[in-house]
Amino acid sequence: MDLVTPGFGLIFWQLVTFLIVLFLLGKFAWKPIMNALNEREASIENALSAAEKAKLEMQALKADNEKLLAEARMERDKILKEATEAANSIVETSKQKANEEGARMIEQAREAIENEKRAAITEVKNMAATLSLEIAEQILKRELSDKTAQQALAQEYIREVSLS
Amino acid sequence: MKRLFVLLFSFLTLTAFAEAPEEGGEFQPGDMITHHIADDYTWHFADGAVVYLPVILVDNGEFKVFSSHNFYNEHHETVAYDGYALEHGHIVKVNEAGEPLEDHAGLYDFSITKNVASMFVSVALLLGIFFVIAGRYKRNPKAAPRGIQSFFEPIIIFIRDEIAKANIGPKYERYMPYLLTVFFFIWFNNLLGLMPGGANLTGNIAVTLVLAAITLLITVFSGNKSYWKHIFATPGVPTWLAPIMIPVELIGILTKPFSLMVRLFANITAGHIIILSLFSLIFIFRSVAVGPLSVAFATFMNFLELFVALLQAYIFTLLSAMYFGGAVEEHDHAEDHH
Numbered sequence: 001m002d003l004v005t006p007g008f009g010l011i012f013w014q015l016v017t018f019l020i021v022l023f024l025l026g027k028f029a030w031k032p033i034m035n036a037l038n039e040r041e042a043s044i045e046n047a048l049s050a051a052e053k054a055k056l057e058m059q060a061l062k063a064d065n066e067k068l069l070a071e072a073r074m075e076r077d078k079i080l081k082e083a084t085e086a087a088n089s090i091v092e093t094s095k096q097k098a099n100e101e102g103a104r105m106i107e108q109a110r111e112a113i114e115n116e117k118r119a120a121i122t123e124v125k126n127m128a129a130t131l132s133l134e135i136a137e138q139i140l141k142r143e144l145s146d147k148t149a150q151q152a153l154a155q156e157y158i159r160e161v162s163l164s
Numbered sequence: 165m166k167r168l169f170v171l172l173f174s175f176l177t178l179t180a181f182a183e184a185p186e187e188g189g190e191f192q193p194g195d196m197i198t199h200h201i202a203d204d205y206t207w208h209f210a211d212g213a214v215v216y217l218p219v220i221l222v223d224n225g226e227f228k229v230f231s232s233h234n235f236y237n238e239h240h241e242t243v244a245y246d247g248y249a250l251e252h253g254h255i256v257k258v259n260e261a262g263e264p265l266e267d268h269a270g271l272y273d274f275s276i277t278k279n280v281a282s283m284f285v286s287v288a289l290l291l292g293i294f295f296v297i298a299g300r301y302k303r304n305p306k307a308a309p310r311g312i313q314s315f316f317e318p319i320i321i322f323i324r325d326e327i328a329k330a331n332i333g334p335k336y337e338r339y340m341p342y343l344l345t346v347f348f349f350i351w352f353n354n355l356l357g358l359m360p361g362g363a364n365l366t367g368n369i370a371v372t373l374v375l376a377a378i379t380l381l382i383t384v385f386s387g388n389k390s391y392w393k394h395i396f397a398t399p400g401v402p403t404w405l406a407p408i409m410i411p412v413e414l415i416g417i418l419t420k421p422f423s424l425m426v427r428l429f430a431n432i433t434a435g436h437i438i439i440l441s442l443f444s445l446i447f448i449f450r451s452v453a454v455g456p457l458s459v460a461f462a463t464f465m466n467f468l469e470l471f472v473a474l475l476q477a478y479i480f481t482l483l484s485a486m487y488f489g490g491a492v493e494e495h496d497h498a499e500d501h502h
Contacts, residue, residue: 002253003433006370007203009220009273013280014374018349021287026341029294033320034340036301043306 132161193444201364201436202253204278205232209361217276221248221255224270232275279371282363286352294348323347323481331485335492339485342382346375347481354432354473358466366476367432369425376421379484384417387491420487424480431476435469 139153207215216233234245242250249258255273257265276284297313309317328336328343353366365371393399395413397406442462446454 036305
């Protein structure tokens with residue numbers, strides 16, 4: 001059967017042509033194409049992994065930032081609290097000091113008043129004594145003529161003096 | 165009238181109807197179909213559009229090159245030329261009287277036949293297209309593909325990932341040039357064969373024989389120790405069976421490429437025969453009414469053939485890859501058979 005009998009010439013040309021095509025395409029087409037495809041795939045893969053890495057880094061950075069922010073916030077709260085405490089204590093001590101000062105001043109004033117009073121009383125007493133003496137002198141000068149009267153008077157004075 | 169139809173269809177349709185039946189002669193569909201799927205020394209696009217291809221003969225070491233036009237006279241009848249003549253589509257030696265000689269020893273026919281010329285066209289296309297694509301990849305390897313490049317890139321990647329990597333394994337890279345070349349060679353030629361006036365190249369047994377033989381040689385030469393061990397001392401088979409097993413395995417080496425050869429040849433030739441037969445119906449029934457039906461069926465068949473063209477290229481490449489994969493596979497589990 002002619003159809004299934006391979007022709008010699010066609011086998012020859014097919015073999016030669018196919019091998020030449022295989023060589024030419026293999027060297028000048030498939031090699032650069034496969035290389036380019038591999039290279040492109042590798043670069044895409046690299047880009048993807050780099051993006052993934054960048055994403056992770058960003059996340060880490062964000063977490064760091066948040067941590068820093070939280071720390072700062074805590075620090076601020078602490079400082080505020082301390083400041084408030086300091087202010088409070090200052091006010092407190094000032095109040096106490098003021099109170100103490102006030103109390104001391106009142107005490108001093110009271111003492112001064114007391115002293116003045118005592119001095120005044122002493123003066124009054126002295127003056128009264130002087131007056132009494134003068135009165136007594138006057139009376140004595142006048143009354144000493146009467147002895148009994150003198151005695152009665154003296155007695156009376158003494159009683160009065162001791163009473164006062 | 166009949167001749168007019170033939171002329172019409174030869175322009176409108178496919179490979180069919182380059183050969184008009186002789187004026188007044190009975191239409192012979194079998195002859196017409198056989199003529200169309202067989203090789204020829206002329207390239208017959210349509211009546212009146214015939215390219216006479218060069219005939220190259222080596223007769224006992226002597227080169228003879230002349231146009232095949234010399235075999236035809238002005239009435240398109242075959243005549244003898246320079247001691248050679250066409251006899252049933254082959255060149256034979258003839259004597260002075262034009263009688264074929266019995267002895268053809270030393271005569272080798274290297275003619276650029278229709279199939280060879282068609283193959284050159286396909287090769288020019290292959291080289292042109294893939295050199296252009298390769299140039300783009302070389303200039304700009306990381307750029308996104310565009311134009312013709314983006315059409316072929318998925319196919320190349322498919323062959324690499326789904327055919328080579330999947331069936332050969334880690335050593336796939338060195339088989340890529342052959343797999344890609346054979347795939348595109350078969351596909352392009354299948355498609356060219358479907359063109360009007362195209363040659364039935366991939367439906368020629370010589371072509372598929374060469375392709376299958378190359379697959380066989382690559383398989384045999386890349387066979388590793390375990391591949392040959394499985395053939396000459398199949399694990400798990402008793403030694404006394406070796407006289408049966410070794411011939412069976414050796415035949416097995418040959419049947420694989422033989423099936424490749426026959427599958428491609430038969431599929432493509434059958435497709436051509438079916439389309440030609442459908443058109444022949446018009447002339448067998450000598451009725452214009454059959455025409456639309458035939459054209460409808462032939463159009464459907466042609467679409468099917470477009471699919472078969474791709475499918476057969478894929479199958480040839482896939483099976484080749486599987487045979488290579490079997491030859492380079494490492495059988496680590498070989499000991500488990502015992």
